[in-house]
Amino acid sequence: MSTSRRDFIKILATLPLASSSFASDGHSEKNGDLASNGTSYSVLMDSTLCVGCRKCEWACNDKNHLPNKDISTFEDTSVFAFRRRPEVDKFTVVNKIQSLKEQQTIKIQCMHCLHPACASACIVGALKKQECGAVTYDADKCIGCRYCMVACPFQIPAYEYKNVLTPKVQKCSFCVDKLEKGEKPACVEMCPNEAMTFGTRAELIEVANSRMHQHPEKYFHHIYGEYEAGGTSWLYLSQIDLRGSEFPQLSSDPIPKLTETIQHGIFKNFVPPLALFTLLGVAMHSLKDKDRD
Amino acid sequence: MKARPLNIPFFTPGVWIVFSLALIGASAYLYRMFFGLAEATNLTNSYPWGIWIAIDVASGVALAAGGFTSAALAEIFHREKYHVILRPALLTAMLGYTFVVIGLLADLGRYYNVWHPMIPTMWQGNSVLFEVGLCVMAYLNVLYSEFAPIVVDRFKGKVTFKNEYLRQKTEGLLTFLDKFFRKILWVLIIAGVVLSCLHQSSLGTLMLIAPTKIHPLWYTPISPLLFWLSAVAVGYPMVIFESLLASKSFGIKPETHVLSSLAKIIPFTVGFYFAAKVIDITIREAWPFVGEGSLQSYMFIFEMALFAIPLILLTQEKIRQSVRGLFISSALVVSGVVINRINVFLIAYHPPYTEEIYLPSIYEIAVTVGLICALVLVYRFLTINLPIVTIEDGE
Numbered sequence: 001m002s003t004s005r006r007d008f009i010k011i012l013a014t015l016p017l018a019s020s021s022f023a024s025d026g027h028s029e030k031n032g033d034l035a036s037n038g039t040s041y042s043v044l045m046d047s048t049l050c051v052g053c054r055k056c057e058w059a060c061n062d063k064n065h066l067p068n069k070d071i072s073t074f075e076d077t078s079v080f081a082f083r084r085r086p087e088v089d090k091f092t093v094v095n096k097i098q099s100l101k102e103q104q105t106i107k108i109q110c111m112h113c114l115h116p117a118c119a120s121a122c123i124v125g126a127l128k129k130q131e132c133g134a135v136t137y138d139a140d141k142c143i144g145c146r147y148c149m150v151a152c153p154f155q156i157p158a159y160e161y162k163n164v165l166t167p168k169v170q171k172c173s174f175c176v177d178k179l180e181k182g183e184k185p186a187c188v189e190m191c192p193n194e195a196m197t198f199g200t201r202a203e204l205i206e207v208a209n210s211r212m213h214q215h216p217e218k219y220f221h222h223i224y225g226e227y228e229a230g231g232t233s234w235l236y237l238s239q240i241d242l243r244g245s246e247f248p249q250l251s252s253d254p255i256p257k258l259t260e261t262i263q264h265g266i267f268k269n270f271v272p273p274l275a276l277f278t279l280l281g282v283a284m285h286s287l288k289d290k291d292r293d
Numbered sequence: 294m295k296a297r298p299l300n301i302p303f304f305t306p307g308v309w310i311v312f313s314l315a316l317i318g319a320s321a322y323l324y325r326m327f328f329g330l331a332e333a334t335n336l337t338n339s340y341p342w343g344i345w346i347a348i349d350v351a352s353g354v355a356l357a358a359g360g361f362t363s364a365a366l367a368e369i370f371h372r373e374k375y376h377v378i379l380r381p382a383l384l385t386a387m388l389g390y391t392f393v394v395i396g397l398l399a400d401l402g403r404y405y406n407v408w409h410p411m412i413p414t415m416w417q418g419n420s421v422l423f424e425v426g427l428c429v430m431a432y433l434n435v436l437y438s439e440f441a442p443i444v445v446d447r448f449k450g451k452v453t454f455k456n457e458y459l460r461q462k463t464e465g466l467l468t469f470l471d472k473f474f475r476k477i478l479w480v481l482i483i484a485g486v487v488l489s490c491l492h493q494s495s496l497g498t499l500m501l502i503a504p505t506k507i508h509p510l511w512y513t514p515i516s517p518l519l520f521w522l523s524a525v526a527v528g529y530p531m532v533i534f535e536s537l538l539a540s541k542s543f544g545i546k547p548e549t550h551v552l553s554s555l556a557k558i559i560p561f562t563v564g565f566y567f568a569a570k571v572i573d574i575t576i577r578e579a580w581p582f583v584g585e586g587s588l589q590s591y592m593f594i595f596e597m598a599l600f601a602i603p604l605i606l607l608t609q610e611k612i613r614q615s616v617r618g619l620f621i622s623s624a625l626v627v628s629g630v631v632i633n634r635i636n637v638f639l640i641a642y643h644p645p646y647t648e649e650i651y652l653p654s655i656y657e658i659a660v661t662v663g664l665i666c667a668l669v670l671v672y673r674f675l676t677i678n679l680p681i682v683t684i685e686d687g688e
Contacts, residue, residue, distance in 0.1 A: 085338065085646055121502050123426055124409045125417040143409055144402020147422050149341035151502040155646050158338045159402065164329035167402035248505050248645050259502045260419050262517055266491065267424070273487055280483045284369045 059190035115254030230254030318663010349396030360386025362528025428492035599629030
């Protein structure tokens with residue numbers, strides 16, 4: 001199914017309108033370069049090292065002034081019975097990997113995509129991929145359309161439906177203020193078992209590859225996020241294949257590729273709309289004369 | 294033959310019912326404004342869009358397509374006999390888009406920021422929604438400007454101010470406006486068609502940003518083409534549907550001969566759309582999904598049937614000549630487009646991490662029904678007070 005769909009997109013690409021726009025599809029590429037040029041930060045989450053202490057959840061709540069409880073209450077492992085999702089008042093959650101019998105856990109938060117679908121979707125540019133790697137949100141611009149939530153393949157942004165007047169989209173900000181100073185995000189700083197490694201994306205992919213080579217028995221041979229959705233700033237190593245289990249199965253195409261291709265094709269230098277306008281104008285005036293005969 | 298304000302009472306028993314439903318809708322709307330989206334809707338983090346987007350906005354825009362399709366036919370291609378449908382179609386489009394915006398404001402979390410996309414520092418050219426938003430806003434202005442001459446027409450030469458100076462000035466202004474709008478009307482008409490083509494198709498691009506969440510029956514790169522074709526296909530059926538409803542409600546004779554010849558075009562427009570859908574499913578090898586027995590597959594079959602039946606019906610001369618035949622077939626196409634929009638925006642949408650499903654709350658339903666009823670009431674009010682409907686002479 002997915003191959004025939006891709007073929008169809010290829011057919012579409014041979015149309016002059018669409019093919020011209022493939023060439024002009026500059027925005028995401030620029031964005032991608034920006035995120036993968038090595039100066040932007042990434043985190044490698046190694047789920048084999050995660051002990052499920054959920055201290056990162058506490059640190060996140062603390063850093064973001066979210067409703068928090070005493071750190072000892074986070075030792076409660078009953079939450080692992082469910083696959084929890086990030087919410088407006090918790091930007092990260094630690095879940096048990098459902099397909100494993102033993103308690104093996106994994107941390108979930110915004111993946112900070114290199115080509116974020118949420119940012120491409122946002123009608124006012126409230127969501128942006130920053131040079132440091134973070135995908136940030138500016139509530140003052142937001143109109144509350146929630147198209148970002150439709151767009152996100154990881155189902156991450158949460159909405160403050162209960163806030164009557166000033167609802168916000170809520171998600172992990174990668175601790176952007178710390179990141180810009182070259183500091184680790186709060187969750188990484190807190191982790192007692194170094195399940196998360198902070199660094200540039202290129203470095204971390206190397207780290208991940210060497211771990212997989214040194215301990216092939218420990219890992220499923222795949223770095224989730226290296227190519228998924230065109231690459232994400234958060235990378236994952238695990239003992240299982242995360243594709244289609246804890247994370248969605250995604251191609252290496254950036255999620256917004258098709259919409260941006262169509263969009264820029266239709267609006268290529270405003271030529272197609274103006275051409276249509278001219279065509280209709282000519283039709284209108286030439287047919288008018290005929291009508292008088 | 295000239296359009297005239299209708300000489301009928303505003304309130305009838307039927308109108309009272311519509312009025313009550315509109316009032317209930319208004320209360321639900323206020324409830325959302327005072328108590329927020331969580332109280333008023335069943336929207337969640339996994340289902341961020343509900344019927345206010347699928348019906349009020351997406352279907353509302355599609356059903357307002359009668360405006361640009363009839364303008365193209367009568368004004369650009371100069372098929373003069375269709376001039377009688379222009380004003381009702383224009384009114385429907387103008388009110389349709391107005392209520393789309395009112396519906397959208399209920400759905401937006403920060404509705405007071407709705408003007409933000411107009412500010413150049415916040416422009417976001419990659420966003421499909423940005424394009425839809427700006428086009429809809431521009432088109433709304435076009436529609437109001439196209440409608441202005443009808444208002445001028447009603448009052449020019451009939452101003453009854455007691456103060457002679459004031460009366461002359463007002464008449465002078467109306468004469469100026471009349472000339473002005475006549476001069477720019479051709480620009481407005483063409484701009485209206487271009488803007489409509491752009492955002493009708495872009496509505497079909499919106500959900501393509503969620504490749505993993507949209508059911509393969511509807512996830513196709515030609516979705517914008519399908520949306521545009523279906524908007525063109527529903528334009529004339531909507532004009533016929535609404536014209537027959539209005540003449541019944543207003544107690545006037547329907548323009549059967551105009552509507553019948555308009556209906557001759559429908560098998561072509563609906564046929565094109567239907568063929569494009571079939572070719573699309575075939576090329577993408579998606580037929581197996583039609584038989585998978587899921588809600589999505591049944592809804593797809595339902596949607597396609599709503600186009601196939603009127604497509605066959607309207608090829609029959611006898612059906613095109615009968616009021617009942619016209620009404621039923623055009624109603625089927627209209628429902629087909631509404632079901633298609635509901636399918637694309639709601640039924641096809643499957644978030645990866647949830648078992649729950651979205652069903653609209655009582656408030657969401659009340660607002661949607663209320664908006665439709667309010668539209669009908671304003672339509673009635675304006676046809677009573679402005680020259681919209683043309684009644685054949687000697688009646």
